[in-house]
Amino acid sequence: MPSVLLFRPIYDPRSRSTPVFPWALVYLASVLVKRGVDVDILDGPCTPDCEARAVELLERKRPVAVGITSMTGDQIRFGLRFARLVRAHSDAAIVWGGVHASLLPGQTARHPLVDYVVVGEGEYAFADLVACLAQGQGGDGVPGVFFERNGEAVGAPQEGFIDLSALPDLPFDLVDVERYITKRPGLGVERYFEICTSRGCPHRCGFCYIESVHGRRWRCMDADAVVDNIKTLVQRFDLDCVSFREDNFFVSRTRVERIARHLIEERVGVKWAASSRIDYFAEYPPEFVDLLRQSGCVLLTFGVESGADRVLEFIRKDIRVDQIEKVVRLVKDHGIRATYHFMGGFPSETTAEFLDTCRLIDLLARMGPQVVVRELSVFAPYPGIGLIPECVKRGYVAPDNLEAWIEMDWANPRRPWLTEAQSRVISDAQFLIARLAHPNRVLRSWARFRWNQLLRGGRVTTLVERPLIELAKRLVQGPAAGRGPVATRDEPER
Secondary structure, eight states: OOEEEEEEOOSOTTOOSOOOOOHHHHHHHHHHHHTTOEEEEEEGGGOTTHHHHHHHHHHHHOOSEEEEEOOSSHHHHHHHHHHHHHHHHOOOEEEEESHHHHHSHHHHHTSTTOSEEEOSSOHHHHHHHHHHHHTTOOOTTOTTEEEEETTEEEEOOOOSOOOGGGSOOOOGGGSOGGGGOEEEGGGTEEEEEEEOOEEOOSOOOTTOSHHHHHTTOOEEOOHHHHHHHHHHHHHHHTOSEEEEOSSOTTSOHHHHHHHHHHHHHTTOOOEEEEEEOHHHHHHOOHHHHHHHHHTTEEEEEEEEEOSOHHHHHHTTOOOOHHHHHHHHHHHHHTTOEEEEEEEEOOTTOOHHHHHHHHHHHHHHHTTOTTEEOOOEEEOOOOTTOTTHHHHHHTTOOOOSSTGGGGGOOTTOOOOTTSOHHHHHHHHHHHHHHTTTTOSSHHHHHHHHHHHHHHHHHSSOOOOTHHHHHHHHHHHHHOTTSSSSOOOOSSSOOO
16 A cells, blocks of 8 residues: 655744644545555644654655645745655655645746646646556656656646545544634634635636636535535534635525525534625625524625725726725624735835725724724735736746745735835834734724824834834744734635
8 A cells, every 4th residue: 555645834934823724635635545545644834743753654654755735935945844854764756736836837846855746636636646656657647747857847737627526535534633623702613613615716816826726717516515514524523613715605696595594494503604705795685694694604704905996906806995895884784793804015006095905994993893804915926826917017026946935925015016115104004903903902002093193194103112012922922923914713814
């Protein structure tokens, strides 16, 4: 029986929240296990002794392949570190996959710590590669597998997409699921867990990679299968809330309505959370939103991005500012908590337009505890996104090697098209937004005072207090804290 080791690197060393469930690796494992492969999963974000455990597995099981998944940014750093460990202790083929490798397979395959790259949905492509490696063959001719030959990356793309309903049952026993089940006091739940029921998105947002990976194709499990899956997970893991962690849960209103009605009719008794689009909810009647609430919906997440219509059009968001407040009030009036995400630093965005975003954030922040704005991201020119040509026009030069992508960080406001003054305003806004709802009353009041300065004058006088606040946070929470906004876990990540 061939053996395989699957590894997910740390994706945000600043974050102290519970890691997101390693869905990509578990989905890969489902096909491998079905084919009789011995699979081990190591999840870097929640395995303190990860490297020692890896060495033990590499030397004892001698896997034919080690799979490493990675997004752009810090995950590449920790992925390369793990690959060096593998190279030192094993002859296993090092196979990279995930979003970054799928978008830049040639550049990734040319790195000396990469033997193969699996592009796109990897469940069957990776399993086919493992079968070849177990027989002493290479990956030539396996659709979806790329590798370096004579300085060039060669390989053949996959055709079509995976039928989600045809995938084998997920081998949850390969991971400690309890590590990923969390409390959500703000939602009144004790055992919160994520599920996946669809892939892809039909929209064209210029800051998002999904169009390049999924071709604006949305695929889903049918409503009956979704509810059966929820019931199984609720019973197996004693859950009281599930979050639909996917690219766009609400693409089909008919499907969502059927899921909601089944949850009510079958008295599943579970709360749920999901992400959606502003333009969807702007067209929903109150009766539909009420159905969501009755079925257990307690949290919705929306990507708003900007408070300026011109910017929303420029980034191809296909929503309008006048829809936003309508949706916020609709969701709030139905007693559903909602989190709203924003971005700044887009190419061509003016300081005045960024301040429009800040004023919209301020409006939402004053609407009560059910309306949540936790952070402001900075637009980043990740590979595969539609706005790359606009970035290039303004001086952006894409990294030409795998390591150079490590520094691509959504929390860092420095971009070639932003002036020093613009970067500073964005950085100050990020810092203050993260503290407007701080539990410490003194810090919250200080943040509100400085925030009002920014809204009135378009800038904040030098935040001499900021280094002291960051130092105090590091002393209390440790070195991972105080380096900008971190991902929260009240909502699915986009």
